[in-house]
Amino acid sequence: MPPESDRKLACLVCRHRKVACDRRRPRCGLCDKNGFECEYKARDHRPGLRAGYVSQLEKRVEDLERKMEKVVGRLSEEPSHTQTETNNVSSTIREPPTLDFGNAETLRTPQSNAVRMETDPSPLVASPQDLLIEPLRYELQMVWLQRYHPWFPILHHTSVSQAFSEATSTQCLLRKAIEAVTIWDIPGITWEQKQISSTTLRQEVISSAMESLNLRCIQALLILSILFWGEGKWLPYSNLTAMCQRLSQQLSLPTVAGVARAQPSKMSTRDAATSQPEIDHEERLRTFWMIEMLDSIFALGFTSNLSTSKIPLGAKFPCSDSIWALQDPFREGVSFQNLRYSSGLSMCISLCTVELGAVHRFQQSVAETDGAAGGLEWQSAAQRLDERLTIWREEFVAAVFRLINTESPQDARAEMEIFIVLTNCVLNMGVITLLQSQTSLPDGVGSQTDSWPYANHRCMYACENMAAKIRRMEEDELKNCSPCLILPIFVAARFYIVHTKCLRADVSVNLHSLAYSLHICGHRWPLAKMFESVIRTAVAEHRTPIPQSALPIEFYDLRFSVVEICHILQEWSDSYSSPVLHSV
Structure with missing residues (x-):
């Protein structure tokens, strides 16, 4: 009898086909019906955080909790101890x-063990x-x-x-x-x-x-x-x-x-x-x-x-x-509103904490149950989430126009307000991240399986929507942008490249626009410079077979999210002599 952890694994055939496996032994239902060779094998590598990272975070949380207990205890001590602790802090800061x-x-x-009150x-x-x-x-x-x-x-x-x-x-x-x-x-x-x-x-x-x-x-x-x-x-x-x-x-x-x-x-x-x-x-x-x-x-x-x-x-x-922005924002006579759509910041908060929270919970539930991404049940749940994001997008567009009419009706570029742009791009990033694992994979990346046309269409729409927004940004806006904007831009650029590989087509004009935006962001943020180097290298070799690519193969495998492979790309950037890194 296999151990409990092995009994939760899908067989290799179902895993490659990305379908739900009933995990029957010695042959699952799909393999038994079609005469396939059914084999169960533990994964040698599971996409995600590197080994030991979660344990490291848990240990850090425990250390923080112990330290906070000490802090709370010191805060309850007599005031006479304050000056002594302050002196300890000052002596620590000198060196x-x-x-x-x-x-x-x-x-x-x-x-230092000192606590500053x-x-x-x-x-x-x-x-x-x-x-x-x-x-x-x-x-x-x-x-x-x-x-x-x-x-x-x-x-x-x-x-x-x-x-x-x-x-x-x-x-x-x-x-x-x-x-x-x-x-x-x-x-x-x-x-x-x-x-x-x-x-x-x-x-x-x-x-x-x-x-x-x-x-x-x-x-x-x-x-x-x-x-x-x-x-x-x-x-x-x-x-x-x-x-x-x-x-x-x-x-x-x-x-x-x-x-x-x-x-x-x-x-x-x-x-x-x-x-x-x-x-x-x-x-x-x-x-x-x-x-x-x-x-x-x-x-x-x-x-x-x-x-x-x-x-x-x-x-x-x-x-x-x-x-x-007022000197005294809450003085008497100021009309104060604390609403969900009272600012671009509030809209971004609403998207990230409510709508994307549902995406996080869905991804975690799939991982915790070792569910098969791509099965009919998974596709149905993912499509419902995507439709929910589409409804929110419509509400967001209407709320932006209401906000502009209220706050800045004379500003021709009011819809390019920083948090409105960030909200738009993070929303599109959420759609791509949710569905990209079920889009087409180019030759040379893992096993070839049937892609989900719905996922291909929705990810491409999200990329085009983001690229259209980014193209409207001026260079000064990109130079002074939030580093949070860099991640969605790279997610869209990466999808464009992989999609181009699958179609064996020319590089999209939108991809050039996204690469240029990373170039401008790279004047301030090193992460953007590194991402631009990756994109420029991929564009230069877009006709090169993936096994011969200078880039890590994980870059072309959309079953990995960008954050999961970022450390791999950083290692490549540090070791690979790219002319882009030296010319920017």
Whole structure:
């Protein structure tokens, strides 16, 4: 009698044909009916996360939980201990530890047992890096507000000003995170200087934030996470967002997102004098939703059960952009709406947490039951999900026009607002990721099976819809885009290439448009530069048989999602001498 794990496996014939297997022994029903040789064999390689990665994440979660217990215990201690702990923190910051951002163990290991209290008004001791960046401080602040704040609005602009003008430890932590991101946008500084400055600032923020429990620490870590995303460093990105989720739960940010706005939230004594409780509350709400949105986009295509926060019932969405841009957005007389379609950000949140949440659950249920992707039952469920996304797309289009008429009726390019574009592209990425495993596979990639025409049609529609949107973006918009936009662009470009291989056709004009958009994004984000190198190489050899391709075969196998093979592409990019990498 085979063990329980082996009895859940489909036979090789059913697995290759991508049909449901009844798992009967010694011959399943399909093989017995058609006279096929029925063989059961455990998979040598299962697509998904590398071996040990889930265990690594689980261990990290356990370490974080133990550390948070210590934090909660210290927060309940007598106030007399605060000054001693603060001195310990200051002495730690003078000599920033050397952290390896690619190693999960170093990210979760504290360098000091000190805990910085939220009410601590003491300034951080100036480091050599502070003295280096001091003359650029105003320029870095302006860079954040102009280039990053539009697509990462978790901070009110008055909070950004406070971070650069006040010397409390929490404000300095937030400022250092912003500087680690924006230093790359300052001309006249060599790449080596920027790398050293950004790395040092990241080290200081991560080591200090791990010893704290307040909103500013979560925001600082979240700001660094987008930097790692844009660099394609998925392990430190995952570590930081997981830490943000845990800290947000400790601070009850999910609960804050669903309570009445009038309720004031906790803040330090010093911050209370310079900030409004309503702004603080809105920042907590936006921080919570940004964590959930990033996690949902990144999880597309993963079959593992990623940890997500429980969305509270009746949770409020962020306010409109026009209100958030005011100096005092919640003053008396301002018409405030907290609706699902009150801004592009709210629309993107709704898509990622509700609609794509159904896609995540479907993919995970298939993986957990070892279901056969492509069977009639799978196709029926996938088609229902796709139709649900189509209905949401229609509602989204109508909501965009209502929003434009309300917020910016005179703006001819209002529909190119950052979050409206991102929502459109992530929606199309969701369709492609859901169905691409059942589309045509080119010669040389695995076994040849019948593709699902519906999947081919819907994925091609999603690619064309995304390409049409991206073509309308101006170069400055692409240069200053969210790194989250890079992933959908590459997903569509990859599908175009594989589809072209299957048809033995010429390269699509839309593919050239997507490759060029990656080229422009690559001026800021290394991940886009790496993806462009992959696409340019694939285009150059589009007539070359896949076994002779310079690219990893996983690139052409649409049964793998982009996030699952990203580390393979990065290894190829590091080892393969591509002229694109040196010419961009």
